Amino acid sequence: DAKTTQPPSMDCAEGRAANLPCNHSTISGNEYVYWYRQIHSQGPQYIIHGLKNNETNEMASLIITEDRKSSTLILPHATLRDTAVYYCIVRVGHYGGATNKLIFGTGTLLAVQP
Amino acid sequence: DTGVSQNPRHKITKRGQNVTFRCDPISEHNRLYWYRQTLGQGPEFLTYFQNEAQLEKSRLLSDRFSAERPKGSFSTLEIQRTEQGDSAMYLCASSLLGGQVNTGELFFGEGSRLTVL
Numbered sequence: 001d002a003k004t005t006q007p008p009s010m011d012c013a014e015g016r017a018a019n020l021p022c023n024h025s026t027i028s029g030n031e032y033v034y035w036y037r038q039i040h041s042q043g044p045q046y047i048i049h050g051l052k053n054n055e056t057n058e059m060a061s062l063i064i065t066e067d068r069k070s071s072t073l074i075l076p077h078a079t080l081r082d083t084a085v086y087y088c089i090v091r092v093g094h095y096g097g098a099t100n101k102l103i104f105g106t107g108t109l110l111a112v113q114p
Numbered sequence: 115d116t117g118v119s120q121n122p123r124h125k126i127t128k129r130g131q132n133v134t135f136r137c138d139p140i141s142e143h144n145r146l147y148w149y150r151q152t153l154g155q156g157p158e159f160l161t162y163f164q165n166e167a168q169l170e171k172s173r174l175l176s177d178r179f180s181a182e183r184p185k186g187s188f189s190t191l192e193i194q195r196t197e198q199g200d201s202a203m204y205l206c207a208s209s210l211l212g213g214q215v216n217t218g219e220l221f222f223g224e225g226s227r228l229t230v231l
Contacts, residue, residue: 043118043205043222044157087156100209101147101170102220104156 004088009109018075020108022088025069030092033064035073037084078112085109118223120206126229127196134192135226139208146189148181149205157205163189196230203227
């Protein structure tokens with residue numbers, strides 16, 4: 001699986017959009033971009049994933065560049081409860097022959113300020 | 115659906131003792147994963163099961179570690195002769211392979227924190 005690079009920390013004001021970048025320049029054509037977050041003392045939680053099109057769900061939006069070498073996770077209106085470590089993970093698609101394990105880096109600690 | 119359940123949530127033990135952690139996955143999830151997480155680091159993959167078969171083990175899983183999933187439901191992770199370096203959070207996750215709505219999402223429990231004195 002391709003390696004990802006994320007800034008170690010970011011701040012965001014409550015109510016503003018949080019934009020978390022991720023570089024994955026060695027991504028392969030069959031690899032998806034997954035985002036998870038981990039709130040203190042809890043297990044990681046799935047947020048969103050995508051292959052090449054932008055994706056949106058009730059939690060966030062995922063913008064993937066046309067060359068797929070980077071992506072941005074957007075939390076449109078950050079709240080204090082969004083303070084967490086956010087992990088960007090690149091992984092092959094979910095199919096029977098694959099382990100489907102996630103390889104975590106150190107992520108980005110997002111601190112939402114009141 | 116009560117989510118992934120892990121027990122105990124906290125365990126303090128003396129070096130050299132054996133400890134066992136239990137994970138109850140989401141019912142009908144056929145895949146189960148164990149991870150270890152130390153302070154300031156992301157979770158590290160240890161092993162995973164598909165049903166009762168253990169299909170992959172990380173090099174991190176030394177001979178002192180053993181995991182089982184005897185009936186393809188709950189799983190146990192045992193650490194024998196614990197060392198101070200084993201102090202960490204042990205996370206369990208489950209997922210469903212197959213089905214119409216299948217994102218490959220892993221559902222994590224809240225973890226079992228081990229402290230070895």
